[in-house]
Amino acid sequence: MEKDKESVFNSVPEFEYQEKAVSIDAAEFVKLCESRRSVRVFENAPIPEDVVEKCLDLAMLAPNSSNLQPWEFYWPKSADKKRQVVEACLGQPAASTAAEIIVVVARTKTWKKHARQMVELFKTSEQKVPDSALSYYEKIVPFAYTQGPLSIIGLFKRVTLFFLGFFRPIPREPVNHQQMILWASKTAALACENLMLAFRAFGYDTCPMEGLDSRRMRKILGLPRDAVVVMAIGAGQRSARGVYGPRIRFPRDQFIKRI
Ligand SMILES: Cc1cc2nc3c(=O)[nH]c(=O)nc-3n(C[C@H](O)[C@H](O)[C@H](O)COP(=O)(O)O)c2cc1C
Known part of the structure; x- marks a missing residue:
């Protein structure tokens, strides 16, 4: 690479750190992804607190933009706060029957x-x-x-x-507040997926919910102006009638574009 064309993006910096890739049981990962379903009804059974804590830790291991971690996880602990959160989730069974609910929030100004x-x-x-x-x-x-x-x-x-941009490729976004919301929400959504897979790995299930009253939720959580409610995630032990039907995905050719 010519020196004058080097930038923070296209050059490898000098460093000594090394971290070996650990081997993973791919079959278990396939099982994890395939068995994660949106579960709308949970058993009346608790999730041990240390499991929730561990799942939150794993959520925070998600990749995130510039490692600026523009996410927050609100975990209602009192019965009254949880009741309010369930109400803000429109009383969906995925919230009302959940042992725990985590509301994932993106922040556009903590960067x-x-x-x-x-x-x-x-x-x-x-x-x-x-x-x-x-x-x-x-x-x-x-x-x-x-x-x-x-x-x-x-x-x-x-x-x-x-x-x-006429002369070279450049990153063009974010250049306004709406794009900052998108920027922070992308990252927060990745944490959501980590969180859901983590619960599944510990034998619990989840349902992501954007069917909620964001205005009420903001008030309940006491969110600052720059915060965006990304989704609430209900978690618990899957009830036998917790999954409403077989998984539906459209043909893969519709989405996977070999270019
Ligand atoms: C951002 C997002 C919001 C969702 N909101 C709701 C919701 O409010 N209520 C609900 O029952 N399911 C909700 N879902 C779950 C989807 O309906 C579900 O993921 C989809 O039907 C595919 O099913 P599967 O998760 O079992 O594969 C949501 C999923 C996502 C990713």
Whole structure:
């Protein structure tokens, strides 16, 4: 690669760290994915607290944009809070019969604090952190995610990137608040899938729910303005009548495009 065309995106930084890939039982993973169903009715049985905690830890291992972790997980613990959350989930059986409900929230403005946290961690790390990593969080991240009031800075970036884009490939989004919501929600949704697969791995089941009153949910959770309710996830022990029917997926040719 010519030096002048190198950037933080296309160059491999200097570092010594190594982490070997562990081997996984693929058949078990196939079983995990295939047995995850949206379960709408749960048995009246608890999930041990340490299992929920572990599943939340696993949710937080999901890949996430720039490692800025723009997610939050709200776990109603009191009977009254849970009742309110069930009500905000429109009283769906997947919520009312669930042993636990986790509401997954995306945050569009925590990236600044998290970028500073990354810089702090890098500066105090015993491992040598490449300069490009520091500069990524100190310079590129603020450029990429600052949108300004009424996304005015975003508009300026959009115009700049439009012209720059004539000469080379460039990342063009996010350049407004709506795109920040998409940005944070993509990442939060990946955590949701991790969370659901984690519960399945521990023998429990889940149902993701976007059928909810987001306004009421925001109030119940006491969310700040930049927060977006991504989905609520009911979890528990699958009831015999918990799955409403066989899984339906359309033919794979409809979706998998070999190009
Ligand atoms: C973002 C999202 C929102 C969903 N919202 C609801 C919901 O509000 N209520 C519900 O019963 N199922 C809900 N589902 C579950 C889907 O209906 C279900 O995933 C789909 O029918 C496929 O079935 P499967 O999950 O068993 O494979 C939701 C799923 C996703 C991914």
